[in-house]
C-alpha cells in the first residue's frame with residue numbers, strides 16, 4: 001500500500017499549497033498577532049467546547065447557555081478578522097469533507113449494495 | 116482546487132484496486148451469500164448499534180448489556196468467515212485513518228503551533 005500512502009502525501013502537499021490553506025494560515029497568524037482578537041476567539045472556543053462536551057455527555061443545554069453561546073457567536077463574527085478566519089475554516093473543512101467522501105467512495109459502494 | 120479533487124479521485128482508485136479492498140469486498144460477498152453468517156453478523160451489528168446509540172445519548176450501559184455484547188462478540192469472532200471479515204474491516208479502517216491523518220497534516224501543523 002505504499003502507493004496509497006505516496007498519493008496521500010501528494011494530496012497533503014497540494015492542500016498545503018492551495019489558496020484555501022494559504023488564506024487560512026495567513027488569517028490564523030493575523031489573529032494570533034492581534035491580542036484582542038486572539039482573546040475573543042479563545043473565549044468563544046472555550047464556551048463552544050464546554051457546551052459540546054455537555055451535549056456529548058447527553059446533557060441538555062439550558063436556555064441561558066444557548067442564548068449566551070448565540071450572543072458570543074454574533075459578537076465574534078462581527079470582528080472582521082475573526083469572521084474571515086471562520087469563513088476560511090469553513091471552506092477548508094468543506095474541502096477536507098469532500099476529499100474524505102471521494103476517497104471513501106469505494107467503501108460506500110461496497111456497504112451500500114447488497115446489504 | 117480541481118487539482119486536489121483529481122488527486123483524491125486517484126487515491127480512491129488506488130484504494131479500490133488495493134489488496135486490502137479486494138479482500139474486504141470478497142469477504143463481504145461471501146458473508147452475504149452465507150445465510151447463517153449474514154444473520155449472525157446482522158444480529159451482532161444491531162446490538163452494537165443499539166448500545167452505541169445509548170452511549171451517544173449519554174446513558175450508561177448495564178452490566179447485563181455489556182456481558183451480552185461481549186458474548187455475542189466472542190461468538191461471531193469464532194465464525195471463521197465473520198472473523199476474517201472483521202479483520203479485513205479493521206485493516207481497511209486503519210488504512211483510511213492513516214490516509215486521513217497524512218492529508219490533514221498541514222492543518223495539524225497550523226493548529227499545533229503558535230496557539
Ligand SMILES: [Ca+2]
Nearest residue numbers: 048086089090
Ligand atoms: Ca469553528
Ligand SMILES: [Ca+2]
Nearest residue numbers: 163201204205
Ligand atoms: Ca465492526
